[in-house]
Amino acid sequence: MNGPHDLGGQMGFGPVSPEANEPYFHAEWEKRALGITLSCGAFGAWSIDESRHARECIHPANYLSASYYEIWIRALEVLLERHDFASRSEVAEGHARMQAAQPKRILTADKVAAVLAKGGPCDRPVESAPLFSVGQRVRTINEHPAHHTRLPRYARDKVGIVEAVQGSFVFPDDNAHGKGENPQWVYTVVFDGQEIWGMGSEPGLTVSVDAWESYLEPV
Amino acid sequence: MTTDNRDDHHDGHHHHDNHYSDMEARVRALETVLTQKGLIDPAAIDAIVETYETKVGPRNGAHVVARAWVDADFADWLKRDATAAIASLGFTGRQGEHMRAVFNTGDTHNLVVCTLCSCYPWSVLGLPPVWYKAPAYRSRAVMDPRGVLAEFDVVLPETTKIRVWDSTAELRYLVIPQRPEGTDDMDVEQLMHLVTRDSMIGTGLALSPSARQK
Numbered sequence: 001m002n003g004p005h006d007l008g009g010q011m012g013f014g015p016v017s018p019e020a021n022e023p024y025f026h027a028e029w030e031k032r033a034l035g036i037t038l039s040c041g042a043f044g045a046w047s048i049d050e051s052r053h054a055r056e057c058i059h060p061a062n063y064l065s066a067s068y069y070e071i072w073i074r075a076l077e078v079l080l081e082r083h084d085f086a087s088r089s090e091v092a093e094g095h096a097r098m099q100a101a102q103p104k105r106i107l108t109a110d111k112v113a114a115v116l117a118k119g120g121p122c123d124r125p126v127e128s129a130p131l132f133s134v135g136q137r138v139r140t141i142n143e144h145p146a147h148h149t150r151l152p153r154y155a156r157d158k159v160g161i162v163e164a165v166q167g168s169f170v171f172p173d174d175n176a177h178g179k180g181e182n183p184q185w186v187y188t189v190v191f192d193g194q195e196i197w198g199m200g201s202e203p204g205l206t207v208s209v210d211a212w213e214s215y216l217e218p219v
Numbered sequence: 220m221t222t223d224n225r226d227d228h229h230d231g232h233h234h235h236d237n238h239y240s241d242m243e244a245r246v247r248a249l250e251t252v253l254t255q256k257g258l259i260d261p262a263a264i265d266a267i268v269e270t271y272e273t274k275v276g277p278r279n280g281a282h283v284v285a286r287a288w289v290d291a292d293f294a295d296w297l298k299r300d301a302t303a304a305i306a307s308l309g310f311t312g313r314q315g316e317h318m319r320a321v322f323n324t325g326d327t328h329n330l331v332v333c334t335l336c337s338c339y340p341w342s343v344l345g346l347p348p349v350w351y352k353a354p355a356y357r358s359r360a361v362m363d364p365r366g367v368l369a370e371f372d373v374v375l376p377e378t379t380k381i382r383v384w385d386s387t388a389e390l391r392y393l394v395i396p397q398r399p400e401g402t403d404d405m406d407v408e409q410l411m412h413l414v415t416r417d418s419m420i421g422t423g424l425a426l427s428p429s430a431r432q433k
Binding site for chain 1: 262271356359371390417422
């Protein structure tokens with residue numbers, strides 16, 4: 001979807017403001033937000049793709065004025081209600097009233113180290129050979145789907161070169177919507193700055209995206 | 220583009236005290252409800268926070284970089300299979316499952332961004348800084364990288380090409396900065412102190428030994 005999250009090339013946000021000796025957290029609630037988000041992810045009820053999509057569905061005015069932990073929490077509340085773990089009214093009142101769905105896993109303290117060390121690999125085997133090869137010119141598709149996608153707007157309908165075939169991975173456009181993992185080959189595709197930004201592009205700039213195979217067409 | 224909007228937007232937390240106390244209450248309520256239902260373990264939250272405050276952070280990445288500087292075989296392994304090379308040092312896990320190492324050279328400077336969300340190599344750099352997740356960086360890194368670098372006090376020669384890596388899939392990128400001059404006698408432990416977090420994102424360079432002492 002062409003949501004507020006798709007920020008590449010937007011203007012007006014001012015300078016980047018790096019903070020010297022930035023702390024890991026700026027408030028106590030940010031620590032809890034991190035831990036709650038990861039703990040709920042461990043339920044196994046939704047994928048990372050569904051949670052990314054929940055974040056990008058936040059209203060643009062809220063998304064752009066929120067810190068990233070607030071974005072996580074707003075999206076998490078939606079996911080918890082969608083999957084019958086907690087309703088918005090329960091969360092608003094701060095009191096459990098309804099029976100929750102049964103999660104596949106509950107992350108207890110003794111399991112944290114192992115779960116974080118394991119992570120959640122997203123590579124999956126596919127039967128087919130890659131359609132594209134290193135050095136090949138490809139054009140990204142010009143699609144504006146209403147669903148989740150990982151092809152940024154600035155990189156649509158652009159010609160680039162396949163720099164690497166990176167393996168085959170879960171296809172987020174489907175997986176975010178419960179349509180299965182349907183893995184595809186992923187390619188690093190590199191574009192000249194001018195192809196994306198036109199004549200005003202910085203000389204010598206190249207930009208790459210990692211693109212699933214169905215984002216690409218032969219040139 | 221003016222800088223007026225810095226004061227009424229969200230690129231710093233100090234403008235947001237009221238908003239932040241709203242979030243404090245909202246998150247506390249959420250934790251209460253989920254704990255009452257037996258869905259989360261508050262001690263697990265503590266353990267997660269402790270992991271990223273004390274165990275998983277940019278020292279991991281600095282170790283990878285310093286090792287690559289002193290060990291050509293390890294650097295080759297990083298180029299071929301960064302996930303395995305990094306795992307050999309004990310750094311694995313969440314948001315580091317599929318690693319790629321990209322090497323700065325005299326010709327090319329690498330810069331990593333996630334324009335669509337906040338993808339970041341947690342296993343080697345820990346939690347991302349606020350600026351990495353904020354719209355100013357995510358919007359401009361792909362279009363105006365030299366302007367962004369200047370805001371980090373990094374000015375590259377005009378002849379240096381900039382390559383921006385937008386982390387749009389599940390690959391996570393670690394920049395291997397160039398080894399500073401005058402470090403031939405230093406070992407991995409000493410070299411690690413020259414490798415800043417920002418130098419592994421591409422918004423900085425490795426420190427020279429004299430800069431480190433300042």
